[in-house]
Amino acid sequence: MAVVLPAVVEELLSEMAAAVQESARIPDEYLLSLKFLFGSSATQALDLVDRQSITLIASPSGRRVYQVLGSSGKTYTCLASCHYCSCPAFAFKVLRKSDSILCKHLLAVYLSQVMRTCQQLSVSDKQLTDILLMEKKQEP
Template sequence: MSGPSVVLNILHQPKDGASFFGSVPDDLLIALRFVFGSCALQALDLVDQRSVTCVSSPSGRRAYQVIGGSGLLYTCYTSCHYCSCPAFAYTVLRRNESLLCKHILAAYLSQAMGLSQQEALSDQQMSSILSGRAARTDT
């Protein structure tokens, strides 16, 4: 099961008909921590700080930009399960020690919880982001 599937499966489990919009019940926190380790708490902290922005363009392209704990902006692509941060390259891709980094987990969590900021960009701005040449103009 892939990282996104695990996140969505954990977050979409019915819990006595209660909605967890904006909050995560203890049993789900335990499940996230069990699957993703300390990365889960760091990702939830990023979501809580409203550090996740979903950028989209008229052409339908979409990506997530996450302001990390260091203040740097990372671009995450949930469609292909990728983050531009060094931790993703090293821990996930090179060493295969983790399913994902805290930034992409924060993107998945904010998406599932409906807590990501939204920003509409032109197709040209989105092309610049997708090519790695530019970040959002407000950062």
């Protein structure tokens, strides 16, 4: 069973996607809703999208992983299927303190999907495994 975001977030992302498809832009009321739900993370996530910092890495087996080049220059791995990010803010603010439901990197992944600005990279299953193992080795 897939993990889902709270209904209000799912609905907002869905409405944003429809607006982008219709007019190639996100109306201001949706941007205000994002800011209300996610605070400063919304602005930071939109900045990551504007800078085209999100890459979808897909393998022939259907595995999909997102890499986000953060504002600090470090690359974080996001799994949209289970709403996970490898950044310290996700571990602290989302998992430990429950202050937020997403970090800016994961929100940027969802926004890049909505805005259809995500870069794509196809790799072999072994290459994807190597990417994930390399990420694990770099963690402190």
